[in-house]
Amino acid sequence: MNSYPPHTEVLGYILTKGDVSGEILVCSEGLSFWGGVDPDTGVIIDIHHPCYQRIISGKILMMPSSRGSCSGSGVLLALSLKNIAPAAIVFCEAEEILSLGALVSEYIFKKPIPVARLTKKQYSALANAKSASIQGCKIFTDSESYELNLVKPTGLSLTDTDQEYLDGRHGFACKIAMQIICLMAAANGTNTLIEIQKGHIDGCILAHSANLIFAEKMAELGAKVTVPTTINAISVDRENWLSQEIPEDFGKQASRLADAYVEMGAKPVFTCAPYLLEERPEFGEIIGWSESNAVIYANSILGARTLKHPDYLDLFIAMTGRAPESGVYRDEGRTAQTIISVEIPDMEPDDVFWPIIGWLAGKASPNQIPIIMGLENLNPEPDDLKSLCAAFGTTSGAPMLHISGHTPEASLPVASKAKMHVIDIESLTQAWQVLNQADISIDLVAIGSPHASFEEVKKINNYFSDRKCHSNTNMIITVGRQTLALLKQTKIYHTLTQCDVQIIADICWCSITEPILPTKARTIMTNSGKYAHYAYGLSGRHARLSSLQDCVEAAITGIAPKTPPSWLRNNDITK
Numbered sequence: 001m002n003s004y005p006p007h008t009e010v011l012g013y014i015l016t017k018g019d020v021s022g023e024i025l026v027c028s029e030g031l032s033f034w035g036g037v038d039p040d041t042g043v044i045i046d047i048h049h050p051c052y053q054r055i056i057s058g059k060i061l062m063m064p065s066s067r068g069s070c071s072g073s074g075v076l077l078a079l080s081l082k083n084i085a086p087a088a089i090v091f092c093e094a095e096e097i098l099s100l101g102a103l104v105s106e107y108i109f110k111k112p113i114p115v116a117r118l119t120k121k122q123y124s125a126l127a128n129a130k131s132a133s134i135q136g137c138k139i140f141t142d143s144e145s146y147e148l149n150l151v152k153p154t155g156l157s158l159t160d161t162d163q164e165y166l167d168g169r170h171g172f173a174c175k176i177a178m179q180i181i182c183l184m185a186a187a188n189g190t191n192t193l194i195e196i197q198k199g200h201i202d203g204c205i206l207a208h209s210a211n212l213i214f215a216e217k218m219a220e221l222g223a224k225v226t227v228p229t230t231i232n233a234i235s236v237d238r239e240n241w242l243s244q245e246i247p248e249d250f251g252k253q254a255s256r257l258a259d260a261y262v263e264m265g266a267k268p269v270f271t272c273a274p275y276l277l278e279e280r281p282e283f284g285e286i287i288g289w290s291e292s293n294a295v296i297y298a299n300s301i302l303g304a305r306t307l308k309h310p311d312y313l314d315l316f317i318a319m320t321g322r323a324p325e326s327g328v329y330r331d332e333g334r335t336a337q338t339i340i341s342v343e344i345p346d347m348e349p350d351d352v353f354w355p356i357i358g359w360l361a362g363k364a365s366p367n368q369i370p371i372i373m374g375l376e377n378l379n380p381e382p383d384d385l386k387s388l389c390a391a392f393g394t395t396s397g398a399p400m401l402h403i404s405g406h407t408p409e410a411s412l413p414v415a416s417k418a419k420m421h422v423i424d425i426e427s428l429t430q431a432w433q434v435l436n437q438a439d440i441s442i443d444l445v446a447i448g449s450p451h452a453s454f455e456e457v458k459k460i461n462n463y464f465s466d467r468k469c470h471s472n473t474n475m476i477i478t479v480g481r482q483t484l485a486l487l488k489q490t491k492i493y494h495t496l497t498q499c500d501v502q503i504i505a506d507i508c509w510c511s512i513t514e515p516i517l518p519t520k521a522r523t524i525m526t527n528s529g530k531y532a533h534y535a536y537g538l539s540g541r542h543a544r545l546s547s548l549q550d551c552v553e554a555a556i557t558g559i560a561p562k563t564p565p566s567w568l569r570n571n572d573i574t575k
Helices: 072-081 097-107 120-127 160-166 170-189 210-222 246-263 292-302 313-320 353-364 382-395 427-432 454-464 483-490 491-498 527-537 548-559
Strands: 010-014 018-026 060-061 090-093 115-117 131-136 138-140 147-151 193-194 197-201 229-231 287-289 323-324 338-342 370-373 419-423 443-450 476-478 501-505 523-526 542-545
Touching: 010 097, 010 170, 018 090, 018 120, 060 120, 060 131, 060 382, 072 097, 072 210, 097 115, 097 170, 097 542, 120 246, 120 523, 138 370, 160 170, 170 313, 197 313, 210 246, 210 353, 229 246, 229 353, 287 313, 292 382, 338 353, 353 370, 353 419, 353 427, 353 483, 353 527, 382 454, 419 427, 443 454, 443 527, 443 548, 454 476, 454 483, 454 491, 454 501, 454 548, 476 483, 476 548, 483 491, 483 501, 491 501, 523 527, 523 548, 527 542
Parallel strands: 010 147, 018 060, 060 090, 090 115, 197 229, 197 287, 338 370, 338 419, 443 476, 443 523, 476 501, 523 542
Antiparallel strands: 010 115, 018 131, 131 138, 138 147, 193 323
């Protein structure tokens, strides 16, 4: 029998209980499990993270919060089903993505992973210990013990229909969905749910078996969406994978995953940029979306309202039409808490400026909504803002941002104690260098993370000017089905095909695998800050980040620019 210190302090909360013990692994910054943790090994694969190559399996994993992709919940479930998950996860800030993954693991698959949130004082103390154990609602170290409050969905204000879901009167699938929604509401500190008008489901990529297992399980239980719901990009070109030499087993499983969500009533648009669809949300519309870039764009650029819902919770919300009413669903939750001042280069920047700003802004504000100042005199196009939002979502866990002069709610009051951060020319230069460490000989140009718009593809066509890709360099553009249909109504699709450019629907760079991704390709060039960040973890290839025009030139010549863009070189810091 273990002997524990007599002093027990009540603090924080625990969302899921368990009896575990293990070595403590402390991450000084948040980690996106998607693109950051190998679901087959439990190894951290994000080359930009301080804990790169550390193993999280069996560890008491500590981090301030998670960040990045909504798909982290699915990766945690995959680790759990393979018995290589962390023994427990401990946060000191609000967190939803991994928490949801743990709830699904316990409630649907009976494999609990303890998740706790501590006060910062106690978090710091625990981080100094070498190991810990968790028994029920208590955490023990060699010198201290902490008793945590168990999250209980009591005192929630529910409608009659909500209660019917909880009572199981609409089936077992809806019962589980509402139970988990209520637990997430309680963990978020809210006692109310909100009605949503649209849904978007993210967990449809066959990056691991857990997504398929979950989707087919829910379909088997009779799950159906009750609000208009779209589906994210999937892992195959649904209509053409047989002719693309995709391995039959993989193609069939990826198709089954997509079909499961279609069976549950979701619309098969298969795009990671649902804001490009004709039926995109309007200002103030209450939606329940997943997919980090889509959430940030919807909140920030469109002025719609959605939390950054984890994968699987997006389905539960679409099934019930209900979501926890907290965070950015509320007026006060949309307040900027960080002020980021950007130093504008002497020369007008090209489009690679925007993903770099997004990537740096996320690092400056990893868990808080920022307002970016200093860009008022620039004229970003919608695709520039799309790129900024996507890059921001790789380095921040926040669900939105404001850009002074460019986003619809940038005039909202800023928090009185908002922290200040400056992105100067030196910061921009360093970021470019970090994201351009790969070789300048380019094997593959990757466009469409998130999915490319019609206007982006039109620009690419103009940049090619009837030239062709280099014999040793592939260029692949991923788009949504609506965009592909528009392109085929013009000469653009045919012209780019003649230039040896591939345009593929349904999949995106977060889901592309060999042989679509050329086996021999070693260095990738992209205009996406998101993919430049995730590329190595997802594909094992190093990447370079550049403007759309430079990407086209690299596709034609096989060579990337060796030096920073002229708008950076023109400043004293780079001379």
